[in-house]
Amino acid sequence: MAAADILAVRDLAVAFASDAGLAQVLDRVNLTIRRGEVMGLVGESGCGKSTLARAVLGVLPENAARIGGGRVMFDGEDLLRIGPEEMSDRVRGRRITFIPQDPYGSFNPLFSVGDQVMEIMRWKSKRRPEGERGYPRARRAADRAEAIELLRQVQIPEPEAALSKLPHEFSGGQRQRLMIAMALLPQPDLIIADEPTTALDVTIQAQILRLLRKLVKGRGISVLFTTHDMGTAHEICDRITVLYAGQEMETAPVDAFFVRPAHQYTARLLDSLPNPDREIREIGGEIPRLIDPPQGCRFHPRCAAATDICRSQRPDERAVAAGHVVRCHHPHEGARHAA
Amino acid sequence: MPTVAGLVAIVFVVSHIIPSDPAALVAGEAATPEQIAAVRKKLGFDQPMHVQLGAYFWKLMQGDMGNSLFTTRPVWDDLSGRLPATIELTLAAMAVSTLVGVPLGVVAALRRNTWLDHAVRVITVGGLAVASFWLAILLQLLFSMELGWAPLNARLQGFPPPAVTGLLTIDALIAGNLGVLGKALAHLALPTITLAVPGLATLVRFTRAGVLDVLQSGFVQYQRAMGIPWRVIVWKYVLRNALVSTVTQIGLLFGILLAGAVVVETVFDWPGIGNYAFNAIFSSDYNAIVGFTLWAGTVFILVNLLVDLAHSAIDPREARS
Numbered sequence: 001m002a003a004a005d006i007l008a009v010r011d012l013a014v015a016f017a018s019d020a021g022l023a024q025v026l027d028r029v030n031l032t033i034r035r036g037e038v039m040g041l042v043g044e045s046g047c048g049k050s051t052l053a054r055a056v057l058g059v060l061p062e063n064a065a066r067i068g069g070g071r072v073m074f075d076g077e078d079l080l081r082i083g084p085e086e087m088s089d090r091v092r093g094r095r096i097t098f099i100p101q102d103p104y105g106s107f108n109p110l111f112s113v114g115d116q117v118m119e120i121m122r123w124k125s126k127r128r129p130e131g132e133r134g135y136p137r138a139r140r141a142a143d144r145a146e147a148i149e150l151l152r153q154v155q156i157p158e159p160e161a162a163l164s165k166l167p168h169e170f171s172g173g174q175r176q177r178l179m180i181a182m183a184l185l186p187q188p189d190l191i192i193a194d195e196p197t198t199a200l201d202v203t204i205q206a207q208i209l210r211l212l213r214k215l216v217k218g219r220g221i222s223v224l225f226t227t228h229d230m231g232t233a234h235e236i237c238d239r240i241t242v243l244y245a246g247q248e249m250e251t252a253p254v255d256a257f258f259v260r261p262a263h264q265y266t267a268r269l270l271d272s273l274p275n276p277d278r279e280i281r282e283i284g285g286e287i288p289r290l291i292d293p294p295q296g297c298r299f300h301p302r303c304a305a306a307t308d309i310c311r312s313q314r315p316d317e318r319a320v321a322a323g324h325v326v327r328c329h330h331p332h333e334g335a336r337h338a339a
Numbered sequence: 340m341p342t343v344a345g346l347v348a349i350v351f352v353v354s355h356i357i358p359s360d361p362a363a364l365v366a367g368e369a370a371t372p373e374q375i376a377a378v379r380k381k382l383g384f385d386q387p388m389h390v391q392l393g394a395y396f397w398k399l400m401q402g403d404m405g406n407s408l409f410t411t412r413p414v415w416d417d418l419s420g421r422l423p424a425t426i427e428l429t430l431a432a433m434a435v436s437t438l439v440g441v442p443l444g445v446v447a448a449l450r451r452n453t454w455l456d457h458a459v460r461v462i463t464v465g466g467l468a469v470a471s472f473w474l475a476i477l478l479q480l481l482f483s484m485e486l487g488w489a490p491l492n493a494r495l496q497g498f499p500p501p502a503v504t505g506l507l508t509i510d511a512l513i514a515g516n517l518g519v520l521g522k523a524l525a526h527l528a529l530p531t532i533t534l535a536v537p538g539l540a541t542l543v544r545f546t547r548a549g550v551l552d553v554l555q556s557g558f559v560q561y562q563r564a565m566g567i568p569w570r571v572i573v574w575k576y577v578l579r580n581a582l583v584s585t586v587t588q589i590g591l592l593f594g595i596l597l598a599g600a601v602v603v604e605t606v607f608d609w610p611g612i613g614n615y616a617f618n619a620i621f622s623s624d625y626n627a628i629v630g631f632t633l634w635a636g637t638v639f640i641l642v643n644l645l646v647d648l649a650h651s652a653i654d655p656r657e658a659r660s
Contacts, residue, residue: 100564105557108576120567123566123571124565166656
């Protein structure tokens with residue numbers, strides 16, 4: 001990986017054991033995030049976005065998930081080779097933090113917001129010396145002051161009083177602001193945001209997205225942002241990787257992604273969005289079963305341009321422009337439409 | 340209060356309907372029918388039921404629970420003399436059930452489907468299935484007769500520590516007399532274990548189910564994703580959520596303990612209220628039976644009050660609403 005990259009996922013394969021068999025959820029996936037950029041990981045439900053996010057965090061379900069190979073290079077270190085204890089202590093919450101999809105269920109209802117914010121600070125604050133078990137008064141006071149300041153920055157009214165409130169006393173939007181603050185507090189290098197606006201009202205979504213983008217850009221923090229919503233991706237991301245049935249199809253800067261999609265799947269995906277100028281065109285066909293997935297390019301059963309090679313061989317990466325990479329035997333030509 | 344009054348009325352009526360004649364027992368074997376009738380009249384048993392009940396409530400409101408037919412002393416004196424023994428036993432059983440049952444339930448949930456979980460399940464199912472009197476006899480055989488570790492039965496007698504609470508173990512502790520404390524504990528051990536086992540088994544099962552449920556929730560996954568130490572997530576956060584339903588169970592458990600005390604105290608000859616109630620029922624000692632009911636009902640209601648308080652301590656949402 002280049003020094004400019006904070007995260008490089010290489011050929012990552014993950015399968016899930018189920019009663020029906022082994023589901024190949026991620027098939028040799030590649031993903032690169034540069035330092036300070038917001039990388040969107042988009043795709044339909046079940047395409048493996050959340051699995052990829054969890055694999056990076058090291059929180060795949062222990063009994064069901066099988067990592068079949070690959071590397072997750074984070075700042076020069078393969079996270080798959082770090083033991084679970086060390087991963088939890090040194091990486092999670094400290095260098096990589098997390099914003100969950102559901103701001104309602106992600107707070108423990110029986111503990112004040114302050115308890116839960118300060119639990120993170122107790123273990124993950126930059127002030128904590130290696131291996132400290134207690135929580136000295138001086139550090140607690142400094143951590144608390146920092147938390148209150150950050151609550152102010154995510155626009156929680158009366159941040160000091162907010163700490164003693166219970167989670168249910170906040171609206172969904174406020175809770176997600178709190179989650180953003182909690183992800184920023186340890187001053188991480190990378191934030192993994194797993195569909196963080198999906199549970200919110202549309203009007204709140206835009207506010208939260210702008211706030212998150214402003215705060216991470218101001219701090220130079222990189223973000224892996226998963227979403228199934230193209231509008232959300234367009235709003236917040238610098239670059240986008242699109243995932244289909246556990247294979248990455250295309251990676252492009254956000255403008256090129258929407259204006260000149262090169263992969264057949266991306267083009268069809270964008271055509272399926274509501275557009276006032278024309279009717280919605282469905283992709284047709286169904287998402288493949290991952291227990292017995294199609295060979296070659298997993299999109300070929302639904303692809304109008306598919307040929308024999310698509311059925312037998314997964315395409316290699318092909319650069320169609322600077323920073324624009326596609327894995328398709330028959331890339332789409334030319335601009336789709338004006339942005 | 341209306342609950343207790345209703346309970347007293349029901350038990351009063353039921354105990355009087357039972358076809359037995361305490362007057363004959365009181366009058367003695369050699370008594371003539373005329374003598375028995377005289378005793379019956381003296382005790383008021385010849386009156387209609389509602390008159391007897393009314394009279395009982397009237398006296399009760401003046402703080403008089405009547406006299407026991409057989410000890411001939413006021414029921415209140417009998418009960419209060421035996422209260423400390425029962426309270427000590429039930430509290431000890433409660434403590435053992437909770438302090439062993441809850442952690443065992445948590446560990447069983449965390450080690451789900453391992454040999455440990457299976458072992459705990461076998462023990463708890465066994466604990467629920469086994470009859471108290473049989474378990475008591477087994478314990479007596481093993482620990483008293485074979486090993487000689489614990490006295491066979493009865494509470495510590497002889498030289499009690501200065502009475503402060505009436506609970507021998509606590510009083511010995513207050514007096515700083517460790518020798519007596521040890522002996523009191525030895526006497527307490529077997530009845531406590533016998534009484535605690537069914538409740539302990541119930542608590543293990545409830546706690547295990549509760550913890551497994553909470554482990555699935557979003558906030559546990561969130562804290563794990565943020566790298567909070569697993570022991571902190573489990574023992575500080577998950578346990579508190581699981582305790583919400585466990586505490587309710589502890590309240591219900593007290594009813595099981597009160598009923599169990601009757602059996603356990605009888606088997607171990609423990610000089611408590613359960614023992615007293617057992618004898619009272621066998622001799623149709625009306626006032627003593629109703630007096631025991633009154634006591635048990637009041638305690639049960641008080642315990643449920645405590646459960647409500649504990650709920651608001653555990654769940655701050657209840658405290659604020």
